[in-house]
Amino acid sequence: MNLPVLKAADFASDQDVRWCPGCGDYSILAQMKKVLPELGFPREKTVFISGIGCSSRFPYYMNTYGMHSIHGRAPTFATGLKTTRPDLMVWVITGDGDALSIGGNHFIHALRRNLDINIVLFNNRIYGLTKGQYSPTSTEGQVTKSTPMGSIDHPLNPLSVAIAAEATFVARSIDAHVKHLEMTLKRAANHKGVSLVEVYQNCNVFNDGAMSYAQDRKQRPENTIELEHGKPLIFGTERDKGIQMIGNRLEIVKTADVAVDDLLIHDEKTPDPALHFMLSRMRYPEFPEPIGVFRDVQGIPTYDDQINDQIVQAREKKGQGDLQALLNAGDTWEVA
Amino acid sequence: MDSSTESPNHTIEQVSGITVRLAGDSGDGMQLLGTQLTNTSALAGNDVATFPDFPAEIRAPRGTRAGVSGFQVQFASEEIFTPGDTLDCLVVMNPAALVTNLGDLRKGGILVVNEDGFIEKEFKLAKLDKNPLEDEILESTYRVVKVSMTKLTRAAVAEHGLSVKLADRCKNFFAMGLVYWLFGRSLEPTLRFIEAKFGRLPEVAQANESALRAGWAFGETTEAFGISYRVDAAELNPGTYKNVMGNQAMAWGLLAAAELSGKEMFYGSYPITPASDILHELTKFKNFGVRTFQAEDEIAAVCATIGAAFGGTMGVTASSGPGIALKAEAMGLGMIMELPMLVVNVQRGGPSTGLPTKTEQSDLLQVMFGRNGESPLPILAPQSPGDCFAVAVEAWRLAVECMTPVVILSDGYIANGSEPWKIPDVASIEPIVVKHPEGQSADGDPFMPYQRDENLARPWAIPGTEGLMHRIGGLEKEDGTGNVSYDPANHQHMTDTRAQKVAMIADRVPEQELFGAESGDVLVVSWGGTYGACHTAVQRCQQAGLSVSHAHVRYLNPLPRNLGTMLKQFKTVLVPELNMGQLRMLLRHHYLVDCIGVNKVQGKPFTVTELVEAIRDQACVGKDCTVVDKILKIRVG
Ligand SMILES: Cc1ncc(C[n+]2csc(CCOP(=O)(O)OP(=O)(O)O)c2C)c(N)n1
Ligand code: SF4
Numbered sequence: 001m002n003l004p005v006l007k008a009a010d011f012a013s014d015q016d017v018r019w020c021p022g023c024g025d026y027s028i029l030a031q032m033k034k035v036l037p038e039l040g041f042p043r044e045k046t047v048f049i050s051g052i053g054c055s056s057r058f059p060y061y062m063n064t065y066g067m068h069s070i071h072g073r074a075p076t077f078a079t080g081l082k083t084t085r086p087d088l089m090v091w092v093i094t095g096d097g098d099a100l101s102i103g104g105n106h107f108i109h110a111l112r113r114n115l116d117i118n119i120v121l122f123n124n125r126i127y128g129l130t131k132g133q134y135s136p137t138s139t140e141g142q143v144t145k146s147t148p149m150g151s152i153d154h155p156l157n158p159l160s161v162a163i164a165a166e167a168t169f170v171a172r173s174i175d176a177h178v179k180h181l182e183m184t185l186k187r188a189a190n191h192k193g194v195s196l197v198e199v200y201q202n203c204n205v206f207n208d209g210a211m212s213y214a215q216d217r218k219q220r221p222e223n224t225i226e227l228e229h230g231k232p233l234i235f236g237t238e239r240d241k242g243i244q245m246i247g248n249r250l251e252i253v254k255t256a257d258v259a260v261d262d263l264l265i266h267d268e269k270t271p272d273p274a275l276h277f278m279l280s281r282m283r284y285p286e287f288p289e290p291i292g293v294f295r296d297v298q299g300i301p302t303y304d305d306q307i308n309d310q311i312v313q314a315r316e317k318k319g320q321g322d323l324q325a326l327l328n329a330g331d332t333w334e335v336a
Numbered sequence: 337m338d339s340s341t342e343s344p345n346h347t348i349e350q351v352s353g354i355t356v357r358l359a360g361d362s363g364d365g366m367q368l369l370g371t372q373l374t375n376t377s378a379l380a381g382n383d384v385a386t387f388p389d390f391p392a393e394i395r396a397p398r399g400t401r402a403g404v405s406g407f408q409v410q411f412a413s414e415e416i417f418t419p420g421d422t423l424d425c426l427v428v429m430n431p432a433a434l435v436t437n438l439g440d441l442r443k444g445g446i447l448v449v450n451e452d453g454f455i456e457k458e459f460k461l462a463k464l465d466k467n468p469l470e471d472e473i474l475e476s477t478y479r480v481v482k483v484s485m486t487k488l489t490r491a492a493v494a495e496h497g498l499s500v501k502l503a504d505r506c507k508n509f510f511a512m513g514l515v516y517w518l519f520g521r522s523l524e525p526t527l528r529f530i531e532a533k534f535g536r537l538p539e540v541a542q543a544n545e546s547a548l549r550a551g552w553a554f555g556e557t558t559e560a561f562g563i564s565y566r567v568d569a570a571e572l573n574p575g576t577y578k579n580v581m582g583n584q585a586m587a588w589g590l591l592a593a594a595e596l597s598g599k600e601m602f603y604g605s606y607p608i609t610p611a612s613d614i615l616h617e618l619t620k621f622k623n624f625g626v627r628t629f630q631a632e633d634e635i636a637a638v639c640a641t642i643g644a645a646f647g648g649t650m651g652v653t654a655s656s657g658p659g660i661a662l663k664a665e666a667m668g669l670g671m672i673m674e675l676p677m678l679v680v681n682v683q684r685g686g687p688s689t690g691l692p693t694k695t696e697q698s699d700l701l702q703v704m705f706g707r708n709g710e711s712p713l714p715i716l717a718p719q720s721p722g723d724c725f726a727v728a729v730e731a732w733r734l735a736v737e738c739m740t741p742v743v744i745l746s747d748g749y750i751a752n753g754s755e756p757w758k759i760p761d762v763a764s765i766e767p768i769v770v771k772h773p774e775g776q777s778a779d780g781d782p783f784m785p786y787q788r789d790e791n792l793a794r795p796w797a798i799p800g801t802e803g804l805m806h807r808i809g810g811l812e813k814e815d816g817t818g819n820v821s822y823d824p825a826n827h828q829h830m831t832d833t834r835a836q837k838v839a840m841i842a843d844r845v846p847e848q849e850l851f852g853a854e855s856g857d858v859l860v861v862s863w864g865g866t867y868g869a870c871h872t873a874v875q876r877c878q879q880a881g882l883s884v885s886h887a888h889v890r891y892l893n894p895l896p897r898n899l900g901t902m903l904k905q906f907k908t909v910l911v912p913e914l915n916m917g918q919l920r921m922l923l924r925h926h927y928l929v930d931c932i933g934v935n936k937v938q939g940k941p942f943t944v945t946e947l948v949e950a951i952r953d954q955a956c957v958g959k960d961c962t963v964v965d966k967i968l969k970i971r972v973g
Binding site: 043048049062063065068070076078080081083084087088106109308310311314315317319320321323327331332334335 | 375525569572573574576577588595621622624627629632637641646647669759760763799802803804805811819
């Protein structure tokens, strides 16, 4: 078949993009538009479903099918759509407030069901759309419009939650790290099963620079660590530091002091979530924060496949449903 | 009691109808007994109506009044619409069941007692200080038959080698056999049931069969009763019948709607009494292409349903009041997205968790107004268990024709009640035509997702269709293009259009039907599950010479186009509802007609008697009703 070759521009809708100038959302939109043509998947079979928040305006800007739903519930709309239309590629676009606060429940359940959808969580550690209240990922002590004396909530780590729910694909990327983001989105799209990509996204209006330690090109090598399957965990501008498992804890060591083989080797394929969970606990400033794919477990049946398999099985066993026969079955009697 | 004949050792009396209630501890199998008696009576050609009544607790404390489970059935040789007001026969397994149910047994009625359940320990549990059987009034008021059911059952099943515990479980089958003998019912259907249900446990199956037969033999040989009763088959419309429960008929109606529209069904729900049985029933039909989704909560259930509807599937979600409260925001979204789907509310007693296993009709205003913003939705209500089938089909037809979510208001009484149901010929039901716009070249004219047809419905364009890419969502849309719009005039226009779209449904559904004369003293206006009691009460009052008619409203939003004029032809409009006046409020609002309510929220359906009295009181204002009262007294009994 001769599919037309699409370009990024083909995925742009005719709507004006209305995020604040400088918002990290623009970069994510741009990378998405770049990745989609490379997947070779028809535009009309691609659906974006979002909740509510700045990031959730995303579907309006894509020339695909889309649904801007209600706050926190995007994964549930995706569940109904994907289980009935497994032929579609479904993306969920959500924010940290959307996915983890009001939608925390649905977030966990979509992940543990292993629905074959891709969730992109724009994490700016703030509520953008409602103008600057703290979010479930805001840091302790963070001063916001609703926490003038500092937030007293312990932040929730979305990747820890996702790994605990045994999501089959879990990754993190950064709005400003465009190549990395592009690669990560592409890998997520190609994963069969649920995928979660947390993207550090700068809200330059209400939380500017909150993640500059990772976004800033100069600081990034010291403060993040890029995960690669089968490779040892090494980081630093000079690539002079690594992560070693000592006892049952992860520790930063100097590469000069240990053999490369003694460093932790990343295994994204293992179904056991324990190590992936430990990686997700590595937080700045004590640790460099891992970016890339934490977990890409393959061969786990998806929810949509299974629900549809049961239909096939039921039909094999009982034949296609015959409504009149069903109504006529059982104890009946005639009135003449 | 109509006529009697003699049999060798007892009298057989021919009667037109019998109301029986079986009551015991919730572990005693009363629901099973009641269901079997109902099915057997239906198979014998009687018209039947049932009212199961059980505690909200799964294992309510044994022997206590709170733990009493009852099942009432009326079977008759004429058409009936309710499970009956007063009991002709009451079967009780323990003291708690006796004291909580005796008030409903008519004077001279038969009281069958499991004597073995009347022991010291049980009196304490039932909070009684002495044996209620020793009360002399009992024997003088009722025909009391004391049977040592537990002992007789143990003896009957002894040969099957069951433990005492298992043997005692068979005593509901003993009671069943006895009741079957009393009313001349065939054992065959229940023997078939035992085989099907317990066939894999031969000892249990055989023991239950022995207990059933022993109960029958006890009636036949002991002359404890001296009399038994017969009820002839009822004259129903010709056809093939089966007995259905409301939730079952709802599930089948949904299946029919799917088939008639050439769609597969997605059913998203979260368990809640009394709606869960629809989910249980639909899970059996995966071979019909039904995808059931037990969601993490009601919000997920309705949202997943909207997702499925967006994809072109027939989406259905169901719940009860508390769950509908959670679904409200998404129902508003479905409304503004203008997607077809069904939301079933099987009402229970409220507010909040309320009375989960009891019936009420108090969610009408919830589904009518319980959403933010101007958010009109069509609402339909079935009137009886079997009617759920037709309403499900009708609701889906309206949903796709008008591109809107439609609400179905059932209730616990309908959901768990049963009645003989004439099996429809599905092929003769008018198909439901679903149109999805066809694809077009991506370079063609821009697709207009909010362009409307003659029903003001927008196109149901589904993902996967080339060239029709569009975005829907909760933000207000510009008519036609579907682009997000904050334009004040557009919001007004869209609000008006959505309201008009729903209002226009009145032009395409049948006019309100009237039972009785077109004008007169009293018009009874009812909706939903109170149909049977209202209809029977109106019938009785008409026969007694009162000027009363009955309008039972199936379409609650929009209301039928002729209803306003109809109301104005009567001196008094009487609105019985199992709520504090919700339809009454709507009628007053719409038609500026003063309506009088008959309102009750006791977790129980109306009795015919209380409605007859309410109608009589209105129809007799300023009149001499001595003759009527005489007739009514006789008829009301
Ligand atoms: C039921 C409901 N509650 C509250 C809101 C208000 N609200 C809209 S977006 C939002 C938070 C969004 O934060 P986040 O998900 O982090 O997205 P961002 O705007 O930062 O992209 C809130 C509280 C709403 N729209 N609906
Ligand atoms: S408020 Fe923040 S997140 Fe929202 S658009 Fe502006 S910069 Fe972006």
